[in-house]
Structure formats: structure tokens, C-alpha cells
Amino acid sequence: MKPSKAKTVFDVQAIRRDFPILGRQVHGKPLVYLDNAATTQKPRAVIDALVHYYEHQNANIHRAIHTLGEEATAAYEETRAKVSQFINASRPESIVFTRSATEALNLIAYAWGRANVKKGDEIVLTQMEHHSNMVPWQRLAQEVGATIKYIGVSDEGTLDLDGLDDIITEKTKLVSVTQVSNAFGTINVLDKIIAAAHRRGALAVVDGAQSVPHMPVDVQAIDCDFLAFSAHKMLGPTGVGVLYARYELLEEMEPFQSGGEMISRVRLEGASWNDVPWKFEAGTPNIADVIAFGAALDYLSALGMDNVRAHEQELTAYALRRLRQLEDIIIYGPQDTSRRGGVASFNYPDIHAHDVGTILDREGVAIRAGHHCAQPLMRRFDMAGTARASFYIYNTLEEVDALIEGVEKARAFFSHASG
Numbered sequence: 266m267k268p269s270k271a272k273t274v275f276d277v278q279a280i281r282r283d284f285p286i287l288g289r290q291v292h293g294k295p296l297v298y299l300d301n302a303a304t305t306q307k308p309r310a311v312i313d314a315l316v317h318y319y320e321h322q323n324a325n326i327h328r329a330i331h332t333l334g335e336e337a338t339a340a341y342e343e344t345r346a347k348v349s350q351f352i353n354a355s356r357p358e359s360i361v362f363t364r365s366a367t368e369a370l371n372l373i374a375y376a377w378g379r380a381n382v383k384k385g386d387e388i389v390l391t392q393m394e395h396h397s398n399m400v401p402w403q404r405l406a407q408e409v410g411a412t413i414k415y416i417g418v419s420d421e422g423t424l425d426l427d428g429l430d431d432i433i434t435e436k437t438k439l440v441s442v443t444q445v446s447n448a449f450g451t452i453n454v455l456d457k458i459i460a461a462a463h464r465r466g467a468l469a470v471v472d473g474a475q476s477v478p479h480m481p482v483d484v485q486a487i488d489c490d491f492l493a494f495s496a497h498k499m500l501g502p503t504g505v506g507v508l509y510a511r512y513e514l515l516e517e518m519e520p521f522q523s524g525g526e527m528i529s530r531v532r533l534e535g536a537s538w539n540d541v542p543w544k545f546e547a548g549t550p551n552i553a554d555v556i557a558f559g560a561a562l563d564y565l566s567a568l569g570m571d572n573v574r575a576h577e578q579e580l581t582a583y584a585l586r587r588l589r590q591l592e593d594i595i596i597y598g599p600q601d602t603s604r605r606g607g608v609a610s611f612n613y614p615d616i617h618a619h620d621v622g623t624i625l626d627r628e629g630v631a632i633r634a635g636h637h638c639a640q641p642l643m644r645r646f647d648m649a650g651t652a653r654a655s656f657y658i659y660n661t662l663e664e665v666d667a668l669i670e671g672v673e674k675a676r677a678f679f680s681h682a683s684g
């Protein structure tokens with residue numbers, strides 16, 4: 266590939282060489298991977314960390330007295346410390362490893378929610394949440410007899426915060442909001458919402474699945490009580506999620522799942538719990554993938570999250586500028602890239618998003634088409650779904666050009682087919 270014309274803050278071509286998959290072809294064309302909001306590709310360092318673990322350290326953790334077990338335990342706990350530093354948690358014990366962001370959110374709903382949310386209480390969400398930050402709360406509300414209220418979404422695809430004081434009231438027990446919309450890319454300003462929640466004595470949960478991978482996130486500055494995200498959306502392996510919680514909350518909470526590892530003592534009559542955070546990590550965890558996630562965090566930290574954000578903002582601004590030049594296209598979310606992450610979500614009024622995605626795939630361009638696990642948001646805009654291109658550190662302006670060419674081809678093909 267020729268040198269990038271981007272004025273980027275880091276050497277994108279050097280980064281691309283770290284990702285073996287970016288060398289492959291799809292349908293005879295170079296792969297242009299623009300489905301990063303779904304999952305990102307993995308650098309060699311992460312793949313090597315997985316192989317290294319299995320070749321040199323494979324052992325169960327926290328219980329072995331042999332060398333392999335000690336090394337594996339140290340490497341696993343080192344990732345916890347890296348995660349803590351990455352989001353500026355006050356201590357590593359505030360970090361619980363789960364299977365995914367989804368499991369982290371379910372953990373809160375189960376372990377905190379069932380103990381603290383009662384009949385008549387209210388939970389506040391937004392209309393733009395991913396199903397993972399909606400369905401666990403709906404189930405909790407149904408079980409205990411609580412009510413869910415939703416912060417609405419404007420035509421621009423931003424949160425409508427007028428009337429926030431009528432939505433978050435003294436009945437509110439918990440407010441759970443995504444920091445960045447996976448469907449439109451909108452960056453939500455959380456200060457007002459979190460301050461309103463805390464004024465009413467409610468807790469604030471942040472879904473960081475689309476923010477932590479893409480911008481600096483500081484849990485102490487945001488002042489959230491919980492934060493959930495997934496390793497696979499930030500260069501790490503699948504099967505690892507993170508729950509950050511204020512340490513005191515984790516201490517108060519009852520366990521989520523039970524079994525080995527999470528206990529301190531078991532008698533025939535009952536059991537007592539391990540310390541935080543291990544109380545929430547029942548059974549053998551995903552050791553290899555957690556360790557390899559550490560390599561992903563090293564990779565992103567070396568680039569600098571401000572630089573990651575700046576690079577994505579440049580790509581997004583260029584993509585929006587080029588998309589806006591296409592006749593009839595509808596683009597969702599704020600046009601101002603300071604208020605949106607690395608996502609371009611769009612539609613043609615008369616072409617199904619899946620058809621656009623299929624034509625793009627034939628050109629080697631991978632995007633997502635559909636409801637993006639945000640059906641209520643799609644319904645708000647009276648549509649079944651959108652075509653979504655989402656960017657990451659290894660994407661180039663030339664790849665945005667390939668996207669635009671593919672979209673133009675789709676447009677021409679379907680106009681011809683229907684004309």
C-alpha cells in the first residue's frame with residue numbers, strides 16, 4: 266500500500282505491519298477492515314502473548330504452589346494492575362475480570378441490583394443504549410417491580426437532557442448510560458447526568474464499551490460508580506470483559522456466581538467469601554486471554570490514547586466530508602467530530618443497509634449493517650438499521666476512499682437494478 270496521506274500523530278503504516286490479518290485479501294481485494302466497533306483486529310504482540318502463555322506458563326492461578334502457577338498468577342494480576350492504571354482507578358482491586366462487557370453489566374444488575382432496587386424504585390437509561398445495557402435492567406425491573414425511565418434522543422442523535430430533573434428523581438436508584446453510542450458514534454457528555462444521579466443518591470453506571478478503546482477515560486474524573494468494557498474491542502482477545510467498581514461497593518455486594526476461587530472457607534453448613542475482587546471471579550478464569558489483554562493495553566498505552574482519539578477524529582472528519590458529497594445519503598449522529606467517536610453510520614433511503622454491506626464486502630471492505638444491537642434507537646428513527654463504518658488505529662484515509670468508492674458502486678448497482 267502507498268504511504269498514507271493522513272497527517273496522523275503516529276506512523277500508521279508501521280502500526281499496520283503489526284497486524285498480520287491486514288495483509289490478507291478478501292474477494293481478491295486488500296482487506297479494508299472498518300468493523301472495529303464490533304471487534305478490533307489483534308497485533309502480533311497480543312497473539313504472541315497467547316502463544317507464549319500456552320508454550321511456557323500454562324497453569325491454573327491463585328492456587329498452585331509450583332513455578333508455572335506462580336508465573337501465571339503474577340502475569341494475570343499484572344494485567345489487573347494495567348487495567349487499573351489505564352482507566353485511572355484508585356486501586357487494582359477495583360477491577361473485576363468478566364467474560365465481556367455484557368457480563369459486567371449483568372453482574373451489576375444481579376449482584377448490586379437485586380439487593381438494592383426494590384418495588385417502586387426507578388432505573389434511568391437512555392434510548393440509545395446497546396441491548397447489553399438495556400435488557401439486564403429490564404429483567405431486573407420486571408423481577409422486583411421497579412420502573413425504567415429513558416432519556417430521549419434528539420433528531421441529531423444526541424441525548425435530550427432537557428427535563429433531566431424530571432427523569433432522575435428521588436425514586437431513582439441507578440442511572441446507566443453509554444459514553445459513546447455504538448450505532449451513531451455520539452459522545453455523550455456524562456457530567457450533567459452523573460451529577461444529577463449523585464444529587465439524588467443514585468449510582469451511575471457507564472457503558473464504556475465504545476469509549477475506553479478509543480479515548481482517554483478516567484473513572485475518577487468521570488466520577489462513575491461502575492464502568493463496563495470489553496477487551497476484544499481494544500486489540501485484546503475475545504472472552505475478557507472488565508467491570509470497574511468503586512471498591513466500597515464491591516465490598517458491600519454479594520457474589521455474582523459461586524464455586525471455586527470466590528470463597529475463603531467452605532463448610533457443610535455454608536461458606537464465606539474471598540476478598541474483593543476475587544469474590545467476583547468464580548471458577549477458573551480466562552487466564553491466557555487476560556494475560557494477552559495486558560499486551561493490548563501496553564500497545565495502546567505506547568501509542569497514547571489522546572493520539573488514538575486524534576487519529577480516529579481525522580478519519581471520521583474525512584469520512585463524513587466524503588459521505589456528505591454523495592447524493593441522497595442520510596448520515597446519523599452529530600456532524601461535529603468533537604462530539605462523535607470513530608463511527609460513520611449512514612443509509613440510502615431506497616437501499617437496504619445489508620445490500621450496501623454486501624457490495625462493500627465484494628470490494629474487500631468490511632462494515633456492519635443492521636440494528637447494531639440498538640433496536641429501540643433504530644425504532645426512534647423509524648428504520649430497521651444502518652450501514653456503519655467504524656475506525657481504529659490501523660485505518661487510513663485511503664481506506665476511507667475505498668469505502669466511498671464501494672458505497673458509490675452500491676448506489677449505482679441498486680439504482681440500475683430498480684431503474
Ligand SMILES: Cc1ncc(COP(=O)(O)O)c(C=O)c1O
Nearest residue numbers: 365366367395397447474475495
Ligand atoms: C455500547 C456497547 N455496549 C456493550 C456492548 C457489549 O459488548 P460485548 O458484546 O463485548 O459484551 C457493545 C458491543 O458492541 C457495545 O457497543
